[in-house]
Amino acid sequence: MKFYITTPIYYVNDIPHIGHSYTTIAADIMARWKKLNGFDVFFLTGTDEHGAKIAAAAKEKGKTPQELVDETSAQFKEAWKLLNISYDRFIRTTDADHISATQNIIDILFQKGLIFKKTYEALYCVGCERFYPEKDLIDGLCPFHKTKPVLQSEENYFFKLSSFSDALHDMITNPAHKEHIEIQPEERRNEIIGKLKLGLEDVSFSRAAIDWGIPVPFDKKQTVYVWVDALTNYITGIGYPKDEQLFKKYWPADVHLMAKDILWFHSVIWPAMLLGAGIPVPKKVYSHGFFTINGEKMSKSLGNVISPQELVDKFGVDAARYLTVTLIAFGPDGDISWDALTNKYNVDLANNLGNLISRALKLAEKNFDLKVPNVKPDLELAEKTAKILNEDFAPAMDGLYLHKAAEALQRALTEINRRIEFDAPWKLAKTDLQKLSSCIFSYLQATDLILIHLLAFMPALAEKIWTITGASGNISETAKKYFADKTIPQNGFSPSGAQLQSPGVLFPRIQNGGK
Numbered sequence: 145m146k147f148y149i150t151t152p153i154y155y156v157n158d159i160p161h162i163g164h165s166y167t168t169i170a171a172d173i174m175a176r177w178k179k180l181n182g183f184d185v186f187f188l189t190g191t192d193e194h195g196a197k198i199a200a201a202a203k204e205k206g207k208t209p210q211e212l213v214d215e216t217s218a219q220f221k222e223a224w225k226l227l228n229i230s231y232d233r234f235i236r237t238t239d240a241d242h243i244s245a246t247q248n249i250i251d252i253l254f255q256k257g258l259i260f261k262k263t264y265e266a267l268y269c270v271g272c273e274r275f276y277p278e279k280d281l282i283d284g285l286c287p288f289h290k291t292k293p294v295l296q297s298e299e300n301y302f303f304k305l306s307s308f309s310d311a312l313h314d315m316i317t318n319p320a321h322k323e324h325i326e327i328q329p330e331e332r333r334n335e336i337i338g339k340l341k342l343g344l345e346d347v348s349f350s351r352a353a354i355d356w357g358i359p360v361p362f363d364k365k366q367t368v369y370v371w372v373d374a375l376t377n378y379i380t381g382i383g384y385p386k387d388e389q390l391f392k393k394y395w396p397a398d399v400h401l402m403a404k405d406i407l408w409f410h411s412v413i414w415p416a417m418l419l420g421a422g423i424p425v426p427k428k429v430y431s432h433g434f435f436t437i438n439g440e441k442m443s444k445s446l447g448n449v450i451s452p453q454e455l456v457d458k459f460g461v462d463a464a465r466y467l468t469v470t471l472i473a474f475g476p477d478g479d480i481s482w483d484a485l486t487n488k489y490n491v492d493l494a495n496n497l498g499n500l501i502s503r504a505l506k507l508a509e510k511n512f513d514l515k516v517p518n519v520k521p522d523l524e525l526a527e528k529t530a531k532i533l534n535e536d537f538a539p540a541m542d543g544l545y546l547h548k549a550a551e552a553l554q555r556a557l558t559e560i561n562r563r564i565e566f567d568a569p570w571k572l573a574k575t576d577l578q579k580l581s582s583c584i585f586s587y588l589q590a591t592d593l594i595l596i597h598l599l600a601f602m603p604a605l606a607e608k609i610w611t612i613t614g615a616s617g618n619i620s621e622t623a624k625k626y627f628a629d630k631t632i633p634q635n636g637f638s639p640s641g642a643q644l645q646s647p648g649v650l651f652p653r654i655q656n657g658g659k
Contacts, residue, residue: 147183148394149175152402153192153235153377156216157201160223162450162468162480163403163442167432170469170546171401172229176600177541180623186394188381189224190235191217195273195370199356209356213238223452228461228603235381237358237373245380246373247361249421250349254362258304258420259349267293273370275348288405301350301366308416309344313337315415315425326428327411328544329475332404336411347413375414379423397426399544407431430544433477450480458482458654459489462602466493469601470550483656490653492550496557497594498651500564501609504587507569507580508644516588516614517581518640525563526589526632532556533597534630541600553597560590585636588613592637596623609650614642 151171154164168189175187193213202212217236224231235242253259266275271289275296278284285292315325317337327333350366351357357367378397383390400410407429415425437448455464467485470492472478508514536552564587572580592615599606599619610619615637622637638644 145183146394146398147175147178147185148382148397149178149185149187149399150378150381150397150401151189152400152406153190153237153374154220155192155195155197156213156220157197159216160220160452161442162452162455163435164220165223165227165452165455165468166435167401167403168224168229169227169465170432170474170544171399172227172231173465173469173546173600174399174401174541174544175230176603180600180620181627182624184393185232186382187231188233188235188378189229189231190233190377190381191220191237192370192374192377193217193237194357194367194373196270196351196354196356197273199354202356210238226456226461227452227465233381235377237377239380241386242377242380243358245384245386246358246368246376248385249376249379249417250368250372251361252421253303253349253417254301256420258307259301260304261299261301263297263299264302264348265295265297268296269293277345298348298352300348300352300369301360301363302346303349303372303413303417303420305347305413305416306344308419309340311419312344312412312415313340316340316411323425324427325411325415325425327407328428328430331476332407332431336407339408340412344412344416371409371413372417375409375417378414378426384423396424397428399428399430400426401430401432404431404433432474435472435478435480437479438481439479450482455485459485460605462605463489463493463651466550466601469546471547473547474544486654486656489651492554494651494653496554496561497598498649500557500561500587500591501612501647501650503564504584504591505612505644505647507573508584508588509646511573511577511580512584514644514646516638516640516642516644517584519578519581519585521589521634521636521640522582522586523589523632523636525560525586526593526636529556529560529590529593530630530632532559533593537597546601550601553594556590556594556597560587560594563587585638585640588615588638589632589636593626593632595619596626596637599623605650609647612645612647614638614644616642 149171151167175185179185199209202209221234268275269286269289276293315321315323316327327336349369349372350360351369352366354367358373360366360368382394402410411429418425442449459467467488471480471484471488533552533556537549540548540552567583569580569583591613595606595610607619616639
Protein backbone atom coordinates (compact mmCIF):
# COMPACT_ATOMS: atom_id res chain seq x y z
CA MET A 145 0.00 0.00 0.00
CA LYS A 146 1.32 3.42 -0.96
CA PHE A 147 0.35 6.88 0.26
CA TYR A 148 1.49 10.06 -1.51
CA ILE A 149 0.74 13.34 0.28
CA THR A 150 1.73 16.88 -0.68
CA THR A 151 1.63 20.37 0.71
CA PRO A 152 1.43 23.30 -1.68
CA ILE A 153 4.85 24.60 -2.53
CA TYR A 154 5.19 27.90 -0.68
CA TYR A 155 5.80 31.11 -2.56
CA VAL A 156 9.10 32.64 -1.49
CA ASN A 157 7.92 36.25 -1.39
CA ASP A 158 7.24 35.60 2.30
CA ILE A 159 9.04 33.98 5.21
CA PRO A 160 7.58 30.92 7.00
CA HIS A 161 4.70 31.66 9.38
CA ILE A 162 1.96 29.77 11.22
CA GLY A 163 -0.14 29.51 8.06
CA HIS A 164 2.60 27.58 6.27
CA SER A 165 3.27 25.58 9.45
CA TYR A 166 -0.41 24.61 9.78
CA THR A 167 -0.54 22.84 6.41
CA THR A 168 2.94 21.32 6.66
CA ILE A 169 2.52 19.92 10.18
CA ALA A 170 -0.86 18.46 9.18
CA ALA A 171 0.75 16.74 6.18
CA ASP A 172 3.61 15.48 8.34
CA ILE A 173 1.20 14.04 10.92
CA MET A 174 -0.73 12.26 8.17
CA ALA A 175 2.49 10.91 6.64
CA ARG A 176 3.64 9.57 10.02
CA TRP A 177 0.18 8.11 10.75
CA LYS A 178 0.09 6.26 7.45
CA LYS A 179 3.61 4.90 8.00
CA LEU A 180 2.54 3.57 11.40
CA ASN A 181 -0.35 1.84 9.62
CA GLY A 182 1.93 0.01 7.19
CA PHE A 183 1.80 2.34 4.19
CA ASP A 184 4.76 3.08 1.92
CA VAL A 185 4.65 6.88 2.19
CA PHE A 186 6.06 9.68 0.07
CA PHE A 187 5.68 13.20 1.47
CA LEU A 188 6.50 16.17 -0.76
CA THR A 189 6.84 19.83 0.14
CA GLY A 190 8.95 22.68 -1.20
CA THR A 191 9.05 26.23 -2.53
CA ASP A 192 7.58 28.06 -5.52
CA GLU A 193 10.27 30.38 -6.84
CA HIS A 194 9.35 31.99 -10.18
CA GLY A 195 7.16 34.93 -11.20
CA ALA A 196 6.89 38.69 -11.35
CA LYS A 197 6.65 39.22 -7.59
CA ILE A 198 9.96 37.45 -7.01
CA ALA A 199 11.72 39.44 -9.72
CA ALA A 200 10.35 42.71 -8.32
CA ALA A 201 11.24 41.84 -4.72
CA ALA A 202 14.78 40.86 -5.73
CA LYS A 203 15.28 44.11 -7.62
CA GLU A 204 14.04 46.11 -4.65
CA LYS A 205 16.57 44.37 -2.39
CA GLY A 206 19.46 44.72 -4.84
CA LYS A 207 19.73 40.97 -5.39
CA THR A 208 19.31 38.61 -8.29
CA PRO A 209 16.11 36.54 -8.25
CA GLN A 210 18.19 33.39 -7.73
CA GLU A 211 19.96 34.90 -4.71
CA LEU A 212 16.63 35.86 -3.17
CA VAL A 213 14.96 32.49 -3.71
CA ASP A 214 18.03 30.64 -2.40
CA GLU A 215 17.86 32.64 0.84
CA THR A 216 14.11 32.30 1.39
CA SER A 217 13.91 28.64 0.39
CA ALA A 218 16.62 27.93 2.97
CA GLN A 219 14.43 29.60 5.62
CA PHE A 220 11.59 27.21 4.84
CA LYS A 221 13.95 24.26 5.11
CA GLU A 222 15.16 25.52 8.47
CA ALA A 223 11.59 26.01 9.70
CA TRP A 224 10.64 22.44 8.77
CA LYS A 225 13.80 21.12 10.40
CA LEU A 226 12.85 23.03 13.57
CA LEU A 227 9.33 21.53 13.53
CA ASN A 228 10.62 17.98 12.88
CA ILE A 229 8.94 17.69 9.46
CA SER A 230 9.75 14.30 7.91
CA TYR A 231 9.39 15.10 4.20
CA ASP A 232 10.87 12.77 1.58
CA ARG A 233 11.73 15.53 -0.86
CA PHE A 234 11.90 19.29 -0.63
CA ILE A 235 11.32 20.40 -4.21
CA ARG A 236 12.24 23.80 -5.59
CA THR A 237 10.84 25.06 -8.88
CA THR A 238 14.34 26.21 -9.79
CA ASP A 239 15.58 22.58 -9.60
CA ALA A 240 16.94 21.43 -12.95
CA ASP A 241 14.76 18.30 -13.08
CA HIS A 242 11.64 20.35 -12.38
CA ILE A 243 12.42 22.85 -15.13
CA SER A 244 12.97 20.02 -17.61
CA ALA A 245 9.82 18.15 -16.57
CA THR A 246 7.64 21.29 -16.71
CA GLN A 247 8.81 21.95 -20.27
CA ASN A 248 8.07 18.31 -21.07
CA ILE A 249 4.41 18.44 -20.01
CA ILE A 250 3.89 21.83 -21.70
CA ASP A 251 5.31 20.40 -24.90
CA ILE A 252 2.97 17.35 -24.70
CA LEU A 253 -0.07 19.62 -24.32
CA PHE A 254 1.13 21.75 -27.24
CA GLN A 255 1.67 18.74 -29.48
CA LYS A 256 -1.87 17.57 -28.68
CA GLY A 257 -3.30 20.88 -29.84
CA LEU A 258 -4.38 21.94 -26.33
CA ILE A 259 -2.18 25.04 -26.24
CA PHE A 260 -2.67 27.92 -28.67
CA LYS A 261 -1.53 31.53 -28.98
CA LYS A 262 -3.71 34.61 -28.82
CA THR A 263 -3.70 38.22 -27.73
CA TYR A 264 -5.40 38.62 -24.39
CA GLU A 265 -6.60 41.65 -22.46
CA ALA A 266 -7.84 41.13 -18.93
CA LEU A 267 -7.68 42.27 -15.34
CA TYR A 268 -4.54 41.04 -13.57
CA CYS A 269 -3.89 40.84 -9.82
CA VAL A 270 -0.20 41.30 -9.11
CA GLY A 271 -0.60 39.70 -5.65
CA CYS A 272 -2.09 36.49 -7.08
CA GLU A 273 -0.10 36.67 -10.32
CA ARG A 274 -3.39 35.75 -11.92
CA PHE A 275 -5.85 37.09 -14.49
CA TYR A 276 -9.45 37.47 -13.25
CA PRO A 277 -12.69 37.72 -15.22
CA GLU A 278 -14.85 40.53 -13.85
CA LYS A 279 -17.46 38.04 -12.57
CA ASP A 280 -14.89 36.61 -10.11
CA LEU A 281 -14.09 39.99 -8.54
CA ILE A 282 -15.84 41.28 -5.43
CA ASP A 283 -16.83 44.94 -5.77
CA GLY A 284 -14.22 45.19 -8.49
CA LEU A 285 -11.45 43.90 -6.19
CA CYS A 286 -9.39 40.71 -6.01
CA PRO A 287 -11.31 38.37 -3.66
CA PHE A 288 -8.13 37.51 -1.74
CA HIS A 289 -5.96 40.64 -1.77
CA LYS A 290 -8.82 43.21 -1.79
CA THR A 291 -6.86 45.25 -4.35
CA LYS A 292 -7.99 46.52 -7.75
CA PRO A 293 -6.58 44.41 -10.60
CA VAL A 294 -4.86 46.25 -13.45
CA LEU A 295 -5.80 45.88 -17.10
CA GLN A 296 -3.05 44.09 -19.00
CA SER A 297 -2.75 43.07 -22.63
CA GLU A 298 -0.34 40.39 -23.86
CA GLU A 299 0.09 37.84 -26.60
CA ASN A 300 0.22 34.58 -24.61
CA TYR A 301 -0.18 30.86 -25.03
CA PHE A 302 -3.50 29.56 -23.73
CA PHE A 303 -4.66 26.17 -22.52
CA LYS A 304 -8.02 24.86 -23.77
CA LEU A 305 -9.48 24.46 -20.29
CA SER A 306 -12.99 24.95 -21.70
CA SER A 307 -12.84 21.57 -23.42
CA PHE A 308 -12.57 19.73 -20.06
CA SER A 309 -15.68 21.15 -18.37
CA ASP A 310 -17.93 18.10 -18.76
CA ALA A 311 -15.20 15.58 -17.98
CA LEU A 312 -14.20 17.38 -14.78
CA HIS A 313 -17.80 17.77 -13.66
CA ASP A 314 -18.36 14.03 -14.07
CA MET A 315 -15.12 13.10 -12.31
CA ILE A 316 -15.91 15.30 -9.31
CA THR A 317 -19.63 14.54 -8.95
CA ASN A 318 -19.62 10.82 -9.75
CA PRO A 319 -18.01 8.67 -6.99
CA ALA A 320 -18.21 5.63 -9.29
CA HIS A 321 -16.02 7.29 -11.94
CA LYS A 322 -12.78 5.36 -12.41
CA GLU A 323 -10.86 8.64 -11.86
CA HIS A 324 -13.11 10.22 -9.25
CA ILE A 325 -11.64 13.36 -7.67
CA GLU A 326 -12.72 13.77 -4.06
CA ILE A 327 -12.82 17.40 -2.91
CA GLN A 328 -13.05 18.18 0.79
CA PRO A 329 -14.56 19.76 2.77
CA GLU A 330 -18.07 19.42 1.31
CA GLU A 331 -18.77 23.16 1.08
CA ARG A 332 -15.64 23.66 -1.03
CA ARG A 333 -16.65 20.78 -3.29
CA ASN A 334 -20.03 22.42 -3.82
CA GLU A 335 -18.36 25.72 -4.70
CA ILE A 336 -16.25 24.03 -7.38
CA ILE A 337 -19.24 22.17 -8.83
CA GLY A 338 -21.21 25.42 -8.95
CA LYS A 339 -18.46 27.14 -10.93
CA LEU A 340 -18.11 24.18 -13.29
CA LYS A 341 -21.82 24.42 -14.15
CA LEU A 342 -21.20 27.97 -15.39
CA GLY A 343 -18.66 26.65 -17.89
CA LEU A 344 -14.91 27.07 -18.12
CA GLU A 345 -12.85 29.64 -19.97
CA ASP A 346 -9.49 28.97 -21.57
CA VAL A 347 -6.61 30.12 -19.36
CA SER A 348 -3.28 31.77 -20.00
CA PHE A 349 -0.35 29.37 -19.73
CA SER A 350 2.51 31.75 -20.45
CA ARG A 351 3.72 35.32 -19.92
CA ALA A 352 5.56 37.48 -22.42
CA ALA A 353 6.77 40.23 -20.12
CA ILE A 354 8.33 38.14 -17.34
CA ASP A 355 11.87 36.83 -17.67
CA TRP A 356 12.10 35.11 -14.27
CA GLY A 357 10.41 31.85 -15.15
CA ILE A 358 10.79 28.61 -17.10
CA PRO A 359 11.13 29.25 -20.85
CA VAL A 360 8.29 27.88 -22.97
CA PRO A 361 10.00 25.02 -24.87
CA PHE A 362 8.60 25.98 -28.28
CA ASP A 363 8.88 29.77 -27.84
CA LYS A 364 11.80 30.97 -25.74
CA LYS A 365 10.46 34.55 -25.79
CA GLN A 366 7.76 33.45 -23.37
CA THR A 367 7.97 31.94 -19.88
CA VAL A 368 5.61 29.38 -18.35
CA TYR A 369 2.91 30.96 -16.21
CA VAL A 370 3.98 30.62 -12.57
CA TRP A 371 0.87 28.62 -11.57
CA VAL A 372 1.46 26.04 -14.29
CA ASP A 373 5.07 25.74 -13.18
CA ALA A 374 4.00 25.35 -9.54
CA LEU A 375 1.32 22.71 -10.14
CA THR A 376 3.69 20.51 -12.11
CA ASN A 377 5.86 20.02 -9.01
CA TYR A 378 3.57 17.25 -7.78
CA ILE A 379 4.67 14.93 -10.57
CA THR A 380 8.23 16.16 -11.03
CA GLY A 381 8.83 15.64 -7.29
CA ILE A 382 8.39 11.89 -7.77
CA GLY A 383 10.48 11.47 -10.87
CA TYR A 384 8.29 12.46 -13.84
CA PRO A 385 9.18 11.83 -16.63
CA LYS A 386 12.62 10.26 -16.24
CA ASP A 387 12.21 7.96 -13.23
CA GLU A 388 9.25 5.96 -14.51
CA GLN A 389 9.46 3.36 -11.73
CA LEU A 390 9.29 5.93 -8.91
CA PHE A 391 6.54 7.89 -10.65
CA LYS A 392 4.32 4.85 -11.24
CA LYS A 393 4.90 3.70 -7.67
CA TYR A 394 3.45 6.82 -6.04
CA TRP A 395 1.25 8.59 -8.60
CA PRO A 396 -1.60 9.50 -8.42
CA ALA A 397 -1.39 11.62 -5.28
CA ASP A 398 -3.61 10.39 -2.48
CA VAL A 399 -4.02 13.85 -0.94
CA HIS A 400 -3.11 17.37 -2.04
CA LEU A 401 -3.34 19.63 1.05
CA MET A 402 -3.67 23.41 0.70
CA ALA A 403 -5.49 26.56 1.81
CA LYS A 404 -8.79 27.35 0.13
CA ASP A 405 -7.47 30.24 -2.01
CA ILE A 406 -5.71 27.81 -4.37
CA LEU A 407 -8.39 25.10 -4.46
CA TRP A 408 -9.56 26.10 -7.97
CA PHE A 409 -6.11 25.56 -9.44
CA HIS A 410 -5.78 22.15 -7.78
CA SER A 411 -9.26 20.80 -8.43
CA VAL A 412 -9.88 22.18 -11.94
CA ILE A 413 -6.80 23.47 -13.80
CA TRP A 414 -4.41 20.80 -12.51
CA PRO A 415 -6.67 17.80 -13.28
CA ALA A 416 -7.39 19.27 -16.72
CA MET A 417 -3.66 19.53 -17.44
CA LEU A 418 -3.21 15.91 -16.40
CA LEU A 419 -6.16 14.73 -18.49
CA GLY A 420 -4.74 16.56 -21.48
CA ALA A 421 -1.34 14.95 -20.99
CA GLY A 422 -2.82 11.46 -20.46
CA ILE A 423 -1.76 11.26 -16.79
CA PRO A 424 -4.08 10.03 -13.96
CA VAL A 425 -5.62 12.73 -11.77
CA PRO A 426 -5.10 13.06 -7.97
CA LYS A 427 -7.47 11.10 -5.72
CA LYS A 428 -8.24 13.81 -3.17
CA VAL A 429 -7.90 17.57 -2.90
CA TYR A 430 -8.36 18.85 0.65
CA SER A 431 -8.44 22.56 1.43
CA HIS A 432 -8.40 24.11 4.87
CA GLY A 433 -9.73 27.55 5.67
CA PHE A 434 -8.05 30.82 6.48
CA PHE A 435 -7.50 31.86 10.05
CA THR A 436 -7.26 35.16 11.78
CA ILE A 437 -5.05 36.14 14.70
CA ASN A 438 -7.10 37.60 17.55
CA GLY A 439 -9.90 38.25 15.06
CA GLU A 440 -7.69 40.13 12.60
CA LYS A 441 -6.09 39.10 9.33
CA MET A 442 -2.46 38.10 9.80
CA SER A 443 -0.15 40.78 8.38
CA LYS A 444 3.32 42.20 8.88
CA SER A 445 1.94 45.73 9.26
CA LEU A 446 -0.23 44.67 12.21
CA GLY A 447 2.72 42.83 13.77
CA ASN A 448 0.61 39.73 14.42
CA VAL A 449 2.49 37.22 12.24
CA ILE A 450 3.39 34.13 14.26
CA SER A 451 6.58 32.39 13.21
CA PRO A 452 7.52 28.73 13.78
CA GLN A 453 10.39 29.88 16.00
CA GLU A 454 8.02 31.86 18.26
CA LEU A 455 5.77 28.83 18.65
CA VAL A 456 8.70 26.60 19.53
CA ASP A 457 10.21 29.14 21.92
CA LYS A 458 6.98 29.29 23.92
CA PHE A 459 5.70 25.70 23.78
CA GLY A 460 8.56 23.48 22.62
CA VAL A 461 8.66 21.63 19.28
CA ASP A 462 6.20 18.81 19.90
CA ALA A 463 3.65 20.89 21.77
CA ALA A 464 3.83 23.52 18.99
CA ARG A 465 3.08 20.79 16.43
CA TYR A 466 0.11 19.50 18.43
CA LEU A 467 -1.38 22.91 19.20
CA THR A 468 -1.03 24.35 15.68
CA VAL A 469 -3.20 21.69 14.03
CA THR A 470 -5.68 20.94 16.82
CA LEU A 471 -6.73 24.36 18.08
CA ILE A 472 -9.19 24.88 15.22
CA ALA A 473 -11.01 22.49 12.90
CA PHE A 474 -9.15 21.44 9.75
CA GLY A 475 -11.38 22.76 6.96
CA PRO A 476 -13.37 25.86 7.95
CA ASP A 477 -11.98 29.30 8.80
CA GLY A 478 -10.91 29.82 12.40
CA ASP A 479 -9.26 32.22 14.81
CA ILE A 480 -5.96 31.67 16.61
CA SER A 481 -4.57 33.63 19.53
CA TRP A 482 -1.69 33.23 21.94
CA ASP A 483 -4.20 32.96 24.80
CA ALA A 484 -6.14 30.19 23.04
CA LEU A 485 -2.93 28.29 22.26
CA THR A 486 -1.79 28.67 25.87
CA ASN A 487 -5.13 27.55 27.29
CA LYS A 488 -5.13 24.44 25.11
CA TYR A 489 -1.52 23.70 26.08
CA ASN A 490 -2.38 23.94 29.79
CA VAL A 491 -5.58 21.87 29.54
CA ASP A 492 -4.57 19.16 27.05
CA LEU A 493 -0.89 18.74 27.82
CA ALA A 494 -0.05 20.14 31.27
CA ASN A 495 -3.26 19.07 33.01
CA ASN A 496 -4.39 15.96 31.18
CA LEU A 497 -1.29 14.24 29.80
CA GLY A 498 1.44 15.66 32.03
CA ASN A 499 -0.56 15.25 35.22
CA LEU A 500 -1.42 11.63 34.41
CA ILE A 501 2.22 10.64 33.90
CA SER A 502 3.36 12.56 36.96
CA ARG A 503 0.76 10.95 39.25
CA ALA A 504 1.42 7.41 38.07
CA LEU A 505 5.19 7.68 38.34
CA LYS A 506 5.21 9.44 41.69
CA LEU A 507 3.11 6.62 43.12
CA ALA A 508 5.54 4.07 41.66
CA GLU A 509 8.52 6.00 42.97
CA LYS A 510 7.12 6.33 46.47
CA ASN A 511 5.89 2.76 46.82
CA PHE A 512 7.82 0.53 44.35
CA ASP A 513 11.32 2.01 43.91
CA LEU A 514 10.35 3.54 40.55
CA LYS A 515 9.59 0.19 38.94
CA VAL A 516 6.49 -1.23 37.31
CA PRO A 517 4.80 -3.22 40.11
CA ASN A 518 5.15 -6.99 39.84
CA VAL A 519 1.51 -8.08 39.54
CA LYS A 520 -0.83 -10.15 37.46
CA PRO A 521 -1.46 -7.97 34.37
CA ASP A 522 -4.66 -5.93 34.57
CA LEU A 523 -5.51 -4.64 31.07
CA GLU A 524 -9.13 -3.62 31.65
CA LEU A 525 -8.36 0.12 31.66
CA ALA A 526 -6.06 -0.21 28.64
CA GLU A 527 -8.80 -2.06 26.73
CA LYS A 528 -11.32 0.64 27.60
CA THR A 529 -8.85 3.26 26.36
CA ALA A 530 -8.29 1.26 23.18
CA LYS A 531 -12.05 1.15 22.52
CA ILE A 532 -12.32 4.95 22.64
CA LEU A 533 -9.34 5.37 20.35
CA ASN A 534 -10.35 2.64 17.89
CA GLU A 535 -13.85 4.06 17.53
CA ASP A 536 -13.01 7.76 17.41
CA PHE A 537 -9.30 8.48 16.92
CA ALA A 538 -8.49 6.28 13.91
CA PRO A 539 -11.50 7.32 11.77
CA ALA A 540 -10.82 10.99 12.53
CA MET A 541 -7.20 10.63 11.45
CA ASP A 542 -8.10 8.85 8.22
CA GLY A 543 -10.62 11.59 7.46
CA LEU A 544 -8.03 14.32 8.18
CA TYR A 545 -10.07 15.65 11.10
CA LEU A 546 -7.00 16.19 13.26
CA HIS A 547 -8.87 18.27 15.83
CA LYS A 548 -11.35 15.41 16.32
CA ALA A 549 -8.49 12.93 16.69
CA ALA A 550 -7.05 15.18 19.41
CA GLU A 551 -10.46 15.32 21.08
CA ALA A 552 -10.54 11.51 21.16
CA LEU A 553 -7.10 11.46 22.79
CA GLN A 554 -8.26 13.92 25.40
CA ARG A 555 -11.40 11.89 26.13
CA ALA A 556 -9.24 8.82 26.67
CA LEU A 557 -6.89 10.77 28.96
CA THR A 558 -9.85 12.14 30.92
CA GLU A 559 -11.16 8.59 31.45
CA ILE A 560 -7.81 7.46 32.83
CA ASN A 561 -7.58 10.47 35.14
CA ARG A 562 -11.13 9.81 36.32
CA ARG A 563 -10.19 6.24 37.11
CA ILE A 564 -7.32 7.51 39.23
CA GLU A 565 -9.72 9.76 41.15
CA PHE A 566 -12.11 6.84 41.62
CA ASP A 567 -9.39 4.42 42.75
CA ALA A 568 -7.86 6.98 45.16
CA PRO A 569 -4.45 5.24 45.03
CA TRP A 570 -3.03 7.61 47.65
CA LYS A 571 -5.37 5.93 50.13
CA LEU A 572 -4.54 2.42 48.85
CA ALA A 573 -0.90 3.10 49.67
CA LYS A 574 -1.92 2.92 53.31
CA THR A 575 -4.45 0.09 53.12
CA ASP A 576 -3.91 -2.24 50.13
CA LEU A 577 -0.52 -2.35 48.38
CA GLN A 578 -1.62 -5.25 46.19
CA LYS A 579 -4.54 -3.23 44.85
CA LEU A 580 -2.24 -0.21 44.45
CA SER A 581 0.18 -2.36 42.43
CA SER A 582 -2.60 -3.41 40.07
CA CYS A 583 -3.80 0.19 39.70
CA ILE A 584 -0.39 1.60 38.82
CA PHE A 585 0.19 -1.20 36.33
CA SER A 586 -3.13 -0.45 34.62
CA TYR A 587 -2.48 3.34 34.50
CA LEU A 588 0.86 2.75 32.78
CA GLN A 589 -0.56 0.43 30.10
CA ALA A 590 -3.37 2.87 29.27
CA THR A 591 -0.84 5.71 29.12
CA ASP A 592 1.33 3.71 26.72
CA LEU A 593 -1.67 3.33 24.40
CA ILE A 594 -2.10 7.11 24.44
CA LEU A 595 1.58 7.52 23.50
CA ILE A 596 1.25 5.17 20.52
CA HIS A 597 -1.62 7.28 19.19
CA LEU A 598 0.13 10.55 20.01
CA LEU A 599 3.29 9.51 18.15
CA ALA A 600 2.38 11.12 14.81
CA PHE A 601 1.59 14.43 16.52
CA MET A 602 4.45 14.55 19.03
CA PRO A 603 7.13 12.09 17.86
CA ALA A 604 10.02 13.14 20.09
CA LEU A 605 8.02 13.57 23.30
CA ALA A 606 6.01 10.38 22.77
CA GLU A 607 9.26 8.44 22.39
CA LYS A 608 10.74 10.12 25.48
CA ILE A 609 7.70 9.36 27.64
CA TRP A 610 7.63 5.78 26.28
CA THR A 611 11.05 5.27 27.84
CA ILE A 612 10.03 7.01 31.06
CA THR A 613 7.06 4.66 31.53
CA GLY A 614 9.25 1.58 31.18
CA ALA A 615 7.62 0.45 27.93
CA SER A 616 9.61 -2.20 26.11
CA GLY A 617 10.84 -2.11 22.54
CA ASN A 618 10.92 0.67 19.97
CA ILE A 619 7.75 2.78 20.15
CA SER A 620 7.39 3.05 16.36
CA GLU A 621 7.70 -0.69 15.80
CA THR A 622 5.35 -1.40 18.69
CA ALA A 623 2.84 1.08 17.27
CA LYS A 624 3.00 -0.55 13.82
CA LYS A 625 2.33 -3.95 15.35
CA TYR A 626 -0.53 -2.62 17.47
CA PHE A 627 -2.21 -0.82 14.56
CA ALA A 628 -1.88 -3.97 12.45
CA ASP A 629 -3.64 -6.30 14.91
CA LYS A 630 -5.15 -3.98 17.59
CA THR A 631 -3.87 -6.35 20.25
CA ILE A 632 -2.44 -5.21 23.60
CA PRO A 633 0.51 -7.43 24.67
CA GLN A 634 -0.53 -10.00 27.27
CA ASN A 635 1.95 -8.57 29.78
CA GLY A 636 1.24 -4.97 28.80
CA PHE A 637 3.54 -2.48 27.09
CA SER A 638 5.32 -1.66 30.36
CA PRO A 639 5.93 -5.15 31.82
CA SER A 640 6.14 -5.91 35.52
CA GLY A 641 9.54 -5.10 36.99
CA ALA A 642 10.51 -2.65 34.23
CA GLN A 643 12.54 0.35 35.36
CA LEU A 644 10.73 3.67 35.32
CA GLN A 645 12.26 7.13 35.20
CA SER A 646 11.36 10.31 37.01
CA PRO A 647 9.61 12.46 34.36
CA GLY A 648 10.44 15.85 35.83
CA VAL A 649 8.03 18.51 34.57
CA LEU A 650 7.15 17.49 31.03
CA PHE A 651 4.69 20.33 30.43
CA PRO A 652 5.28 23.27 32.76
CA ARG A 653 2.17 25.44 33.00
CA ILE A 654 2.35 28.66 31.01
CA GLN A 655 0.76 31.96 31.97
CA ASN A 656 -1.50 33.75 29.48
CA GLY A 657 -0.59 37.11 28.05
CA GLY A 658 1.64 38.10 25.11
CA LYS A 659 3.85 35.67 23.31
